Amino acid sequence: MSTSENPTVRAEIASARSVVVKIGSSALTDIDSGLDLDRLDRLADALEARMAAGSDVIVVSSGAIGAGIAPLGLKRRPTDLATKQAAASVGQLALAHAWGTSFARHGRTVGQVLLTAHDISMRAQHANAQRTLDRLRSLGAVAVVNENDTVATDEIRFGDNDRLAALVAHLAGADALFLLSDVDGLYDGDPRKGDARLIPEVAGPADLDGVIAGSGGALGTGGMASKLSAARLAADAGVPVLLAAAADAGAALGDATVGTAFAARPTRMSARRFWVRHAAETRGRIVVDDGAAVAISRRKSLLPAGVLDAHGRFSAGDVVDVVDSGGAIRARGVIAYDVDEVGEMVGKSTGDLPPGLRRPVVHADDLVGV
Structure with a gap:
């Protein structure tokens, strides 16, 4: 367990009334068997506990392409656009069904929201997506958001769901963003080499001097570089971020004492300037x-x-x-x-x-x- 030198940031995250939780592909899927329903159930339980404690929760769920790999008999994550879209069309259905079934155990209804970068970049679609998310929350449903991989092209993609989650946090006016994946925080080097140090808190850009960030793994597109980019994006929106392992979801969504906490910038960027810089x-x-x-x-x-x-x-x-x-x-x-x-x-x-x-x-x- 890590502790922050400034407990205020973790306290803000732990007490946030409205949160966005991004869950990476590696936390939900396996290259051989597709969706791991036991892991998904454990994540749903942690999310339910947060909602029962009084928070509104929006889930940004990766895993559509990963969930479609095994049913289609593919041996690895596809690299060409057409096969990615085919895998997403199969996996998206399975992923939505799995989240709906898992949250039904708690009496929750799930609404699926599929977005493309174009939806966020255009002011009219941007506003429509915002209203949909707000209405789902007001009706007590859990919004599960994903990129619409079946129609998105390489030219108009978000690039990864870390960035999508940060944009959704801005869109929904969230008070905190959680990035849950197979990494337990930000390190100053490669933790697989044994000599890297966990960075418990990032108060500003200076704390990232010398940090080397890698790319994604076999099942996903987001690596540490995309998570750092998403954290900076969220900071511009005035949203603090907790980067933690999906296996530690209970603690992350509880008292936020695990992982790496990123402080938001002191003054939230205006909606118009944020849109110009990050979304348009x-x-x-x-x-x-x-x-x-x-x-x-x-x-x-x-x-x-x-x-x-x-x-x-x-x-x-x-x-x-x-x-x-x-x-x-x-x-x-x-x-x-x-x-x-x-x-x-x-x-x-x-x-x-x-x-x-x-x-x-x-x-x-x-x-x-x-």
């Missing part, structure tokens, strides 16, 4: 010179004189990446002009432009650093 689909890229890159890092507006080039098919009001001359993304923002208009403005001072093109390319209020 970008429609293009604006390449800027060194001076403009420095200016936007200081939260200044992007002016036409600093623009070197524009790529993509965007219109006024779309979100674009702002990149420096080396291709590194420096910010995301809501563009004020269509791509053709930006092309006419490249490198020109404001005074050399017609009156209709004298506003900033991206106003400081619409720019978010990444």
